[in-house]
Amino acid sequence: MSGSKDGEKTPSQLIDAKIGELGDWRGEMLARIRTLIKQADPEAIEEWKWRGVPVWSHAGIICTGETYKNAVKMTFAKGASLDDPSGLFNSSLEGNTRRAIDLHEGDKIDEEALKALIRAAVALNMDRPARSRKKPKSA
Numbered sequence: 001m002s003g004s005k006d007g008e009k010t011p012s013q014l015i016d017a018k019i020g021e022l023g024d025w026r027g028e029m030l031a032r033i034r035t036l037i038k039q040a041d042p043e044a045i046e047e048w049k050w051r052g053v054p055v056w057s058h059a060g061i062i063c064t065g066e067t068y069k070n071a072v073k074m075t076f077a078k079g080a081s082l083d084d085p086s087g088l089f090n091s092s093l094e095g096n097t098r099r100a101i102d103l104h105e106g107d108k109i110d111e112e113a114l115k116a117l118i119r120a121a122v123a124l125n126m127d128r129p130a131r132s133r134k135k136p137k138s139a
Contacts, residue, residue, distance in 0.1 A: 011048040011055075015065075016056065022067060025105045027074040030054070030065050032109065037062065040115035041122050060125035062118060075100040082120050086113035 009017070015034065019027045037044050037056045047055040054065040061077035070108060076082065079089060081098025089108065091100035103109065 008044055011046045014048045014052075015046055018052070018067070026067045026072050029103050029107075030067060032108045033065055033074060033103075033114075036109070036111055036114055037118055040118035044118075044122075058122045058125060062121045062125065071102045071104055073100050073102050075118070076121055078121065078124055081124055082117060083119065086110055086116075088117055101118065 015030075019031045019034075021027070022030065032058075033057070034046075034054070041056075041058055041062070041116045044056045044058050047057055049055045049064075063074045064075045066073045066075065073091065075092065076089075076099050078097060079092070080095060080097050082099070084099070088101050089099040091102040092098050101114075
């Protein structure tokens with residue numbers, strides 16, 4: 001596929017290609033995360049940003065799916081504002097906005113807890129514009 005340009009493929013196709021190119025546990029983990037995101041929010045939109053980062057959005061960014069040599073990192077754009085009763089967040093804990101989940105080879109995902117976190121991120125995204133809208137003044 002060396003002859004095609006990124007602009008010719010949809011974000012979903014680029015994510016498919018990324019999963020295939022990884023060809024190891026990271027590709028399997030990214031594919032599993034993607035499936036769980038779609039199960040939690042069938043309306044999530046797949047995007048491709050920042051020169052090769054899968055992003056899932058719904059009324060704003062839900063999370064990213066970055067891949068590194070030893071980890072697959074799910075970074076939640078507004079993670080610091082989310083309740084995490086299952087303690088999934090294990091990275092980027094010092095920031096005021098984002099929170100991340102680093103997944104390593106052999107890690108088991110608490111699928112129900114992750115789907116709940118994804119749904120909470122979507123709910124937060126959908127709530128934000130409603131709170132910032134000003135009510136029209138009566139004449």
